[in-house]
Amino acid sequence: MAKQLIYSVYFILPVLLLWNARPAGRGQWNDSLSLEQTKAFQGFLAICIMLHHIGQKTCASWLFPKSRIVPGLEFFVPIGYVMVAFFVFFNGYGAYKSFHTKKDYLNGFVKKRILPVVLALYSTTLIFFVARLLVGEKMDLNGALLYLSSIKLCNPYTWYVIVLPFFYLAFYLAFKFIKKDGLAVAVVAAFVIGYMLVGTTIDHNDYLIRGEWWWNCVHLFPVGIVFAKYEDKIVPHLRKYFWVYVIVAVLALYPLYILSVNAQNVFSYYGENWGAPDTVLRRRITLLTQVLVTLDFVFAAILLGMKVKIGNKFLKFMGTITLEFYLIHGLFVEFCDHTFDGGVKSPFPIKNVFLYVLVVFALGVPSAILLKKLHGLILGKGRSGKNGKSVQKAA
Template structure:
């Protein structure tokens, strides 16, 4: 990577950090509580993301900017951020933690938004480019999520039981078949499988294109509305029920936007390229505005204002009205940056292939190794990453064996 490319990449990273700071997603003062760990962690994340990155020629754009291989590599970086986000959630709730990981407190919603967008975009792209794509779709898409979901589900269940956690037998039975979640952070797998099923049945049996998109959009909005109306399950903090919580609906619509982006990309991309810097500037401003407003609403009203006698629907809708546009604009900023810079190296490629397994299994080790966090924060972070990645590799190989994908690490996996 040339010197000018490094400088450009660093500059764009700083712009992104400024956006996060302005919108309230980075609390800079908290890093000072443990400066060495904080700055080393940020430096390593920058190295992971920008090592091997390539800037498009002046006035041009990256080739295959949204191809599966490059998108998966970037999702590998996001998977690392998910681990740090989950670490902060557990540490803050269990130990009252206020250390360097605080910068990842509000990152989860943007990360999930990108995953949803990439999933929707990939589905439509494959549907239009691959002949008979929907043939065998359930195995190719749903089972690819279902297999690691159950492996990680059982791993978490056994771990909690061995640690002495007590559950009602009925809850264990429901959790065993996945109808309830002992690990609430596995909700993403359930929802993405649900969206895959919707996509398959709608686009398989509805031949009129506009009608298929319309019905898909209506179904997604109905999912969001139903989840919002259900509210949180205030009777327990141990067992997570499907669609009970704002995380089930505050980013779901981005999946539909991914479908639309893939459908209209031939018209969208030329329009965006003519106005690239204007679009990027406006989206940064809008992201900051919506981010600031959503953070303020989350602190003053938010999704958790409800109690046994008041559902707080008005406050939830108001918060969603600012948080969802923030996610959309933030994902759009990331996509625009990817049009100018290709984030790819062998480590990101490796992590990208394991991203689903990493997201699903990391909470096991975050909890098991929790006592280590009290002794040494840096050692705790390292231990969680090492154990999570090793476990994710094993689960990934089991998944490929179950699904009869013989080439574990080669190109055949991408082409299936």
């Protein structure tokens, strides 16, 4: 009976998302792009991403021996990239909106946008490095330097904060030195697409751009920028044909997902494992199907948010620590797994998946709070913790 408790997450999650949700009346609209709304949804997705990571440790098909597999979180195992897509979209959207609404936004851009992400990367890298030493992982000087530089991921959950600063830097350079707005957008889009094309040429490895999760949802960064640029035209159009778009978007999500699953089975991201001569083409075909899935998911989320305003104290709180929780919860995922990131034996393995989830969440939240406070002190933001008014855009 205790093993079946994990299935309660499929009841708990909808309650967390819809608790205190308020549908808009007939002819009325909610601003699904407001800071308050997007932060609340990101807080919800942060929990889902935690379940994704735990699912990979407990019930993923690639686990060996098969006796290790404990069912319950299969739904979350293959969809991590879909959930991260929402974050990437609003990274691009927020950067563009801020550029056009905040005076001298690019002044200090590196300090305001890029430095906090880099700090988050290396602070958690250091924490994981100490953890690896404590659990008994053996490493030589070269291995230690690879870990501390994040060329080899010491924190295995940091690909996002390695990639994002480069996208922000491309945005900064494009909009600082290119005066034509449309051309600057095109340059950023070209940079991201170029990154994706390079990524598809690299075999799976232990270092940077080590797998498809490094690039199968990043196209949402320029998509977010384009949406922000044409928002005044897009949103009225969506409202005019709302029911058509929302029905199509919601109904298309599952077929598109199945299409992507079939593409992975037929073409695969892992052609190098059997010496496929067309490995790059196989990856790009598979990638195209996942591009469609992530576009539709973000589109559906925005549309549904136009008619339903989500937000409660819990989601509002989680929305304030999403980055820190995203980066630090993995430490406890590893501590409670069979092995610590595929290496030495983990010190506190938990076989009951529901208890595993509770422990990771219970330790991840206070750790994220402390990490946020630490980052605030280092960056000189110790006295500022407000996220802005509810009418503020997700900038």
